[in-house]
Amino acid sequence: METKEIIEKRRSIRSFEKDQIEDSIIKDILYDGTMAPSAHHKQPWEFIVIKNELIKNKIASFLIEKDLRMGKESSSSHTARVIKEAPVCILVYNKYEEQPLMNTLSVGAAIQNMLLSATDHGLGSLWVGNVCKVEDEIQKLLGKNMRLMSAVLLGYVKEYPNKPERNLVDAITEWKI
Numbered sequence: 236m237e238t239k240e241i242i243e244k245r246r247s248i249r250s251f252e253k254d255q256i257e258d259s260i261i262k263d264i265l266y267d268g269t270m271a272p273s274a275h276h277k278q279p280w281e282f283i284v285i286k287n288e289l290i291k292n293k294i295a296s297f298l299i300e301k302d303l304r305m306g307k308e309s310s311s312s313h314t315a316r317v318i319k320e321a322p323v324c325i326l327v328y329n330k331y332e333e334q335p336l337m338n339t340l341s342v343g344a345a346i347q348n349m350l351l352s353a354t355d356h357g358l359g360s361l362w363v364g365n366v367c368k369v370e371d372e373i374q375k376l377l378g379k380n381m382r383l384m385s386a387v388l389l390g391y392v393k394e395y396p397n398k399p400e401r402n403l404v405d406a407i408t409e410w411k412i
């Protein structure tokens with residue numbers, strides 16, 4: 236696919252088929268993530284690829300329990316359902332404590348590369364920030380002592396949503412000529 240087509244086609248997918256994704260494809264998506272630019276070329280990203288149902292369900296249950304403790308249903312519970320359904324959940328970490336803004340931006344660039352790569356591979360993806368709400372619980376479960384930035388869910392698309400409206404470029408851009 237052409238770059239423009241991939242950018243247009245990428246959507247946040249929240250309904251996945253059960254079909255598994257080949258490891259070689261997952262590795263290629265991770266590779267594309269590592270091709271992102273990073274501040275001072277620090278490459279702050281690290282990943283955990285979770286295909287294990289028990290671990291995915293546990294992470295989902297942390298989010299549901301969080302909602303229950305807060306006494307109201309939030310987007311966390313919806314995200315929990317998608318985490319259970321997606322065949323692959325990649326946790327994305329920032330390995331540096333210093334320069335949090337620069338390293339966070341760099342990790343974001345890697346995540347966006349991964350989403351576009353997934354689209355190019357004919358896969359659906361979802362960027363999940365909600366996992367950060369249960370960072371402590373995930374750290375206890377998996378023992379990785381790094382700052383959790385997000386998760387990326389991958390799977391074959393079951394339902395492809397409409398594109399949410401975008402603000403028009405002209406309405407949000409100033410030109411100084």
Ligand SMILES: Cc1cc2nc3c(=O)[nH]c(=O)nc-3n(C[C@H](O)[C@H](O)[C@H](O)COP(=O)(O)O)c2cc1C
Nearest residue numbers: 245246247249310314361362363364365366398399
């Ligand atoms: C930093 C970030 C965190 C996000 N976290 C979640 C999330 O936890 N759950 C979810 O369902 N969508 C999440 N999204 C997806 C957004 O809701 C989605 O990108 C937005 O609604 C626009 O839709 P589109 O991606 O299809 O263009 C996140 C997106 C970003 C960039």
